[in-house]
Amino acid sequence: MEFPQPTELTIDEPINPVDQSCPRCSADTMYRYRLVDYRGWLEVVKCRSCLHVEDRRPIVAPPQGTP
Ligand SMILES: [Zn+2]
Numbered sequence: 001m002e003f004p005q006p007t008e009l010t011i012d013e014p015i016n017p018v019d020q021s022c023p024r025c026s027a028d029t030m031y032r033y034r035l036v037d038y039r040g041w042l043e044v045v046k047c048r049s050c051l052h053v054e055d056r057r058p059i060v061a062p063p064q065g066t067p
Pocket of ligand 1: 027047048050051
């Protein structure tokens with residue numbers, strides 16, 4: 001089975017700034033977003049400077065494919 005070529009250039013995954021400073025590197029803002037790892041989908045609050053993960057929780061997998 002073939003899938004159509006994506007038309008957008010970037011993955012439109014919302015990355016939400018969180019008004020919380022990083023306890024490790026003192027960056028002003030951390031970011032809440034979804035990711036997937038070997039355990040499945042997670043929502044994380046993560047520092048994008050030092051990659052410290054402040055919070056993570058499993059979430060239901062979002063729907064895949066075209067809306
Ligand atoms: Zn940090």
